[in-house]
Amino acid sequence: MYISQISAYIPENVVSNQYFEQINGLTEDWIVERTGIRERRKLSENENTNTLAIKAVEKLVEQRAFCPDLIVGGTYTPYDTIHTLAHSVQNYLNISDIPVLSISTACSSFLNAMEVVEGYFASNKATNALVVLADHNTFFSNDEDKVAGHLWGDGAVAMLVSKEKPIHKAMRVLGIRTGGAGNIGKAKEGVFLRTYGEGFKMPFGKDVFLNACQYMAKATKDLLSLHQYDIDEVDFFVPHQANLRITKNVAETLGLPFEKVLSNIEYLGNTGCAGSAIALCEHFERFENQNMIAVTVFGGGYSYGSMLLRVEI
């Protein structure tokens, strides 16, 4: 299977670190040192997770006409849990009678969505899937929260995933593995989102940090090993964009030079399950034939996954 088209949407409204200094006293230097984040984007008040997702799909439609036979949405910040993100995309495209579902494995949802698509392809129920990931993090975060308020940004990505090779440049999926780690450490309460009241809370950020570092390195190594590749064969590494210190730690553990790492957390913050896919989209033009890309994610709750891609022109 192939990621044959990709588009991203980032809201226009920029929120700087200076804003948080005014709100909760955290300084620019303090935030940059601990997270790498200099600014993030915030959706406007009349938008929501579903309209955010549709914005990314609009950009995909502009690239090239397509007709999916499956829509998989990913979000942990739902606007509506009934008319879900995926159903709102179906509504926008006005395509009838195809399987449509939304999933959450928090910030890992990109790779779980890809694995769900892989399953529909394997059971011959689809050949051309639309995967849409969107998180409206700023809606649920509390700007006054000194622990986690400054981490979050909003963003969305839309991808067409096709069973067969398209005639244009695409990223072939060499393999995906995902895993839940809901039974590990502080998975239950390290970071949580109870959408109806408390919103985001991160009472055990250190546990999240340590497990993210450990699982992202392990998931990458295990998948490379399963497919008999060496880390040196990886041309680009795209981790979940949670914290620049996590990214650097994982790259170091893997022995990957930092110039192979694609990062957008500096200017987008943690855009949730869309973050790593947005990075793929941002750099798609510079990928060259036969480049190998490793995408590795970690989600609160906990969950993790890794995917290997090969660029084919």
Next chain:
Amino acid sequence: MYISQISAYIPENVVSNQYFEQINGLTEDWIVERTGIRERRKLSENENTNTLAIKAVEKLVEQRAFCPDLIVGGTYTPYDTIHTLAHSVQNYLNISDIPVLSISTACSSFLNAMEVVEGYFASNKATNALVVLADHNTFFSNDEDKVAGHLWGDGAVAMLVSKEKPIHKAMRVLGIRTGGAGNIGKAKEGVFLRTYGEGFKMPFGKDVFLNACQYMAKATKDLLSLHQYDIDEVDFFVPHQANLRITKNVAETLGLPFEKVLSNIEYLGNTGCAGSAIALCEHFERFENQNMIAVTVFGGGYSYGSMLLRVEI
């Protein structure tokens, strides 16, 4: 693939129609005539969707030991969108490093979860899946709401789905088809759940009603036709438990005698995505070898699906 074990959990606390008469003036007769509902169950205040799901899993563990290699959760009433229902079940079972994800297609989530499992089986990534469905509807419903407050009940179900035939009585899956209908009628706002504020609202109940009747009949007919079965070969019909009038309307359209219909809405209300699976569980003992069961669902948002099961002893 086979549903090889099934268990349900229903909270003890019964809420009668008399309660609503006191709260919002709707009478017993009015509610029964329009919905068929005489009472429903309500989770206690210190419980939530995740603990509800675990209660159903506890009952499954009591039946027979099992070790899943995949966990799929379904709910549209999430307690936590990060440590999701499926991750909380993984936490409870303390099983590491298997794929774990939660989905929502509202009240259709049962069949979308089954289709996701079918995909994991087809791509040889799992052979023994735990599917857990739970909805904590009363948490998000407003008892004073005369339109929809009286409809909802809480409930959960856990199922072991195995790729190979188990040595004991099980339900073989002959086929599943699901579809989104997010682009039809009032899919966007007929019934919605914005968990962070408004909760459940059903501004266009008539549109939901009409589409539920139409899509559930059509989905059942189409799946029977695809597998070359006749409606007379169906021994039991298990619809989504939304409203007894919808159930009767669908049975009538299909030409199914009402004694073939399994219904629990009278004493459980609309238990969301768990409802039809709870009915399967309630009647599992009376199913006989080679009985054919049609399960058909409709969800707000909109979505639908149908599944044919064959009992094998």
